[in-house]
Each structure stands twice: as structure tokens, then as C-alpha cells.
Amino acid sequence: MIKRITVFLLGLLLLIPIHGLAAADSAISVDMHYLVVSPAEDGSTNLMNMVNYTNTTAEEFKGDGTGEAILNVTIPKGAIGFTFLDNKIAQKQVDSGFITTDPIPANQTVVLPYSYRVAKDKEISLTFDYPVQMIQILVPEGMGSIEFKNVTATNQGLFKMDDQNYQGYSVEGIQAQQSFTMVYDKGKQPSPSETQTSNMQGVSATDGNVTKTAPAFHNPGHLRMWSQSPLRSWDPHVFLIVMSAIIIAALSYFAYFRMKAMAEEKRLGADKEESAFKNLMAKQKAILDKILELEEIYGEGNMTEEDYQAKLAAYKQHLVQVKMNLRQFVE
Structure with missing residues (x-):
């Protein structure tokens, strides 16, 4: 399962956000964060991440100038089994997570793939060092569900990717240093209303389980094509409206x-x-x-x-x- 999920996430390397750039006062923004949550063989929870960090400025980003760190990535306290999945990117582990040491070119994106585990039945507290446009949390079908605390989450329903169905959740507009908590229960499956794949209007819920579905995910292949195009700096929805007009x-x-x-x-x-x-x-x-x-x-x-x-x-x-x-x- 871990290998399958790793291959799936690597296929999303070039995905871009669907809601434009992050706050203008931050040189670095997290355009898109994919997180696959699944049970590990030892009963702990495995979390595999694929994160796009974008330098939104016209100059090379070299960090805050106080040390060798270019990007600082925080992982939950008590996480074990940290693995970085791209040997072409220079990185080092630190107490709070890990850092990268390669500068990011102007207006370019670097994709960081990594994984770690959290002890069984332990709440997962996520904190981000940079603004996050959207995080999409995926749970393989039949492997449980997630409840959220201190954040507004939207249930995306079931969707199929590489012959595997996933229950999808999304959280948007996360600020730097903002924290929220996920409670993963591998034995509690989503209710039928949560797993529908119809085009029902989405309803989000705060401080609790998500109970209604939202429109399905954007097709990753289309997002990948968009990310490779010269128009990737545009919001795709705005571009569609302009082109339609x-x-x-x-x-x-x-x-x-x-x-x-x-x-x-x-x-x-x-x-x-x-x-x-x-x-x-x-x-x-x-x-x-x-x-x-x-x-x-x-x-x-x-x-x-x-x-x-x-x-x-x-x-x-x-x-x-x-x-x-x-x-x-x-x-």
C-alpha cells in the first residue's frame, strides 16, 4: 500500500492550485498540499505528503538569511519513520521537521515529497510555516475516515485515481503558523451521504466531521497540463471566464x-x-x-x-x- 500511494503522489508532482497565488506579503506560498492518510502495518497512521512550494517573487529565494535553511517544514510532534522521497533535493532533518538547502529560482515551484507515521489513535496536529492555498487529504476507500477540529473542511466525496478509490477532504486558505487537528479513525467508514460521487452542492462543516459532499476534484491530468503551460500564473477559473468572454x-x-x-x-x-x-x-x-x-x-x-x-x-x-x-x- 505504501508503495502504491508513493507512486500515486509522485504522479501529482506538477499539480498547481486552482485558486491563484497566495498572500502577496509572503515570498513563499504552498500552492497545493496533497496528504494521503492510511493505516500502517504496525497500527500507526501513515501520512504521505506531496507539497508544492512556490517562490512568488521575481528574485531567487534564499531563505530568511539567518542560516542555511531555504524552506522550513514542520511535521507533527512525536512523528516517527520520517522519509524524504526525492534524493535530488538537498534536505536535513531538524527537531521540528526538516529543512531544504537549495535556493528556489524566481517564479518557480519546488515539490517536496515526504512521509512519516503518527502513533495509533493519536490526534494529528498540522502546522504550516507558509500560507497554504489548499490541502487535499485523501483516505483510500475502506480505510477509515477523518474528523477535523479548528478548521473548516469540505468533503469532496469519492473519486478514482490509478484504479484506487479515495475519500477526499479539502481545507483552504490556511495561514502561516495556523494549526488544525485531524482525528483519523481507520475503523469508522464515511456514511453513505459522505461517499457519494454525484454532483451535489458541497456543504462544509467546522469543528467536526464533514457530513455532505462537495463537487469532485479537478482532474489531475488537466491540472498537470495547466501547470506546464505558460499561463500557469493565472487563476484557471478567471482565465476560463476571460477566454469565454x-x-x-x-x-x-x-x-x-x-x-x-x-x-x-x-x-x-x-x-x-x-x-x-x-x-x-x-x-x-x-x-x-x-x-x-x-x-x-x-x-x-x-x-x-x-x-x-x-x-x-x-x-x-x-x-x-x-x-x-x-x-x-x-x-
Whole structure:
């Protein structure tokens, strides 16, 4: 189980927050903290963490300048079996937890994976050295439930990840040095109302067990894609709203000018038809006038029979053609 959960958490390395950046007065913020809680073989509680620490400034973060520590990470008092899961990151254990010693580049994120155990039936008190946007606590299905104290928690219901179902809880907006307590009971399973995976509206509870479900987690694959994109500094929800507004405006703009162009084409077409009709009517009148003039000339004896018949036939042929063209406007 420990290996399975470790692989699951490593798959979340690049996840980003869904609610934007942390407080502007802190150089370091915890964008997202994933915590998988499960029973260990010796009866203690195993806690596996995957935490994103982001340098929100435009300068390299080198800690507070008072020592070699870059990041200070506190783990619960009395925790045992501490294990750091990334040998590429320099870290040292201290009395309160551990520290990292590698500077964090400007506007970059470092992901710290680590685990520890807490004695059986002992309350788990969590304290954070930096502001935390969101912590998502996951309990494998059938392995118990969690009650929260001194914090508002939201039950995310059941969701599936890597062929394993998890009961999810989330806590948002945790301040630096703020503490809250979790009570993990591996023998107490969530009630049916807590394990639903429907799209019910979420209701959070304070100082107690969470009793109603919230919308399911964001798809981790989508979050990973977002974290790898150049737009990762945006709040995804705000970006979605902005892009939707732009798309709607673009479609409206296109539709307006398309309709305007069609109306103009229709008007020009009507003008062309009217012009062509008037032109044909004028030709018809001119041919009829020519035929009358031809008859007058012939009647006065100023034209031979042969010339008269030849010109009359030509005028009539032309008149027939004009009338055929006029028919398309009147039929």
C-alpha cells in the first residue's frame, strides 16, 4: 500500500492550485498540499505528503538569511519513520521537521515529497510555516475516515485515481503558523451521504466531521497540463471566464459583420437586378420605337421591300431576345 500511494503522489508532482497565488506579503506560498492518510502495518497512521512550494517573487529565494535553511517544514510532534522521497533535493532533518538547502529560482515551484507515521489513535496536529492555498487529504476507500477540529473542511466525496478509490477532504486558505487537528479513525467508514460521487452542492462543516459532499476534484491530468503551460500564473477559473468572454465577443462580432455583409450583398443584388430590369425595358422600348420608325420610312416609299423585311426581321429577333430576358424578372 505504501508503495502504491508513493507512486500515486509522485504522479501529482506538477499539480498547481486552482485558486491563484497566495498572500502577496509572503515570498513563499504552498500552492497545493496533497496528504494521503492510511493505516500502517504496525497500527500507526501513515501520512504521505506531496507539497508544492512556490517562490512568488521575481528574485531567487534564499531563505530568511539567518542560516542555511531555504524552506522550513514542520511535521507533527512525536512523528516517527520520517522519509524524504526525492534524493535530488538537498534536505536535513531538524527537531521540528526538516529543512531544504537549495535556493528556489524566481517564479518557480519546488515539490517536496515526504512521509512519516503518527502513533495509533493519536490526534494529528498540522502546522504550516507558509500560507497554504489548499490541502487535499485523501483516505483510500475502506480505510477509515477523518474528523477535523479548528478548521473548516469540505468533503469532496469519492473519486478514482490509478484504479484506487479515495475519500477526499479539502481545507483552504490556511495561514502561516495556523494549526488544525485531524482525528483519523481507520475503523469508522464515511456514511453513505459522505461517499457519494454525484454532483451535489458541497456543504462544509467546522469543528467536526464533514457530513455532505462537495463537487469532485479537478482532474489531475488537466491540472498537470495547466501547470506546464505558460499561463500557469493565472487563476484557471478567471482565465476560463476571460477566454469565454473573448470567444463570445468574437462570435458576436463575426455574426454582426457577417449579417451586415449579407444584408449589403442582398441590397447590392437587388440594385443590380433593378438596374438590369430597367435596362431591358429601355431596350424593349427602343426596339419598338425603331420598328415604328422603320414602318414610317417604308410607308413613305423611302425603302425597298427587301431592306424593310431584312431590318424588320432583325429588330423582331432582337425584341424576342429582350423579352426572354425580361421573363426571368416577372415569372
